[in-house]
Amino acid sequence: MTHSEQQRPEIVVGLVATPPDHPARVAAPLTAELAARLADRVDADVRWTVREGWGEVAPRRDGGAEALLDDLAQRRADDQWDIAICLTDLPLHAARMPLVAQTSARRRVAVVSLPALGLQQLRAARAAVPDLVSRVLTDASDERVQSAGWAPAEMARRIPAVHKVVGEADGGELSYVASGLIGRVRLLTGMVRANRPGRALLGLSKLLVGAFGTAAFALTTDTIWQMGDALGGLRLTVIMLLGLIALVAWLIVAHDLWEKPDRGTSVELARLFNLGTVLTLTLATAVSYVVLFVGTALVGALLIDTSVLEQTLQRPVDFTDYLTLAWITSSLATVGGAIGSGLENEETVRAAAYGYHPEPDGWRDEKDGQPHSGS
Template structure:
């Protein structure tokens, strides 16, 4: 550290991720570059120090944003940070719509709800966090930085359709529009829930479904059934198979979130929507993989002349696609029952409100 750096005022910014799962990954990326962004966006004459920490594995749900801000404020005081920013995957709501962020000048803390940022969460957080830090320091009349004529122009450019809401004690919230904000929130919840993890968790199911399709392809009754059914019926069978699979996964593995003393009804509904959308996306991708594999197997196993003899007409590539379509749909229903063989922990990770104890994350206070 040079002589000039030692004489620059230091401001310590704490970045807390709760739960320490997906939010911690965003926080780790942001921590590496936050000091430079603060120097560029807030004040270059300050020595910015960024501390990274993990919050609760299961953050309190019943108190909403106020409980979250209280917990972060207690952490800020205990660790002697000047300000603290919390990144969370909790979907938070106000009367006006989804809550994107909120600052509390008296606590010197702020919160960012990652799902409310939509799909581009890291990019939006890069824009939001420096401005939230600037807001907190301005509200606290911190003499180490010049007061900023602060406006959420950058945040609004990254997260469209948000507006300010001034709450009690001068707290400032950023609320998304009811329609666009809710769609963005649900998309962000799926993003934060990491559907790729759910897809990998269904590997046993996919292998079992491949086995079922291989068996079905050897049955000429299935060939005739696929030929007799029209596109509408095949679409209905496919939709029923995917719906049955998602429903079975939720019921068999206890993924449905019920409202209780700690989980308000609106939050439980959002958790369930996030779980359904995540599983739907994962099963849809699994179905496409199964369909592509079935087309390949059908082309290798079933000779054109044999298929023509069974169907009593000339066949082309569309007949193989139709055959793969019906066998994949029927195998998906069988896969739903076979999903009970999946690893419980892996499947439960698809539930939005479920956060397993992260073995790889350690709070700096524990290390």
């Protein structure tokens, strides 16, 4: 470190991800580049030091953003950081609107709700966090940095997810909230993104294999061929939807994925968690169905000769008949897969529940520098 660098004032920024699951995946790349972004966006005459930490595996649900800010303020004081920013996957609300971020100059902390940022969460966090740091330090009258040359309301132009700012501007207790309808849609899509539906899809691998087995058996039955030919598109659509609904419902019931309101979880939060779980499982099962449909159509075209299918249906056939056959077969196999889904690994299926956060193996927190084992 050069002499000129030593003379510059140092500000230590703590970036805390809670729980250490999806938020940590956003915090890790952001931590690596945050010091440079702060120098570029806030003050180049400050020596920025960024510390990464992980919060509770199951963060407090009661108290909303205020509870998180209190916990974060205690963490900041314990670790002697100048300012702390929390990234969380908890859906938060303020003024009955989805909360994107909240700052507290008194506590010198801020929290960002990643689901409220929508799908592009890392990109939005890159834009939001430097501005939040600048806002908190300005409102806290920190003389080591230049005062932010923009009003809090300008965050609505800087961050697309932010619709307006509410709170005490003079006291530095500000809530950046999203709009009503669009904000709620963005929140739900962000929750599905944070819940990693790809992980749920991989967790249903045994189900998909079982469904393929059921479909292969059904393809050899000429009764299924005749049923597919007799049923119209409407009935086939209804059968498909019933199969997917049955699968999602069975997964939720068999693996106890439904979040129940209790003393620590409000009715509204439990409702959001359940909606996030249902949407995640619906997306995963829909993708599984598409994979099953394509595979069944290809297998049917290879195994069932056109002349045999024409003899059974007593009419000329073309490729659309194979698609119809794959349609009804995949729908019936999905029901069979729903029954077999009880054999899925409990941990992989429970990961689809939005409120479930297993402690990752070997995660390390800078608070004590020691790796923690999974529970």
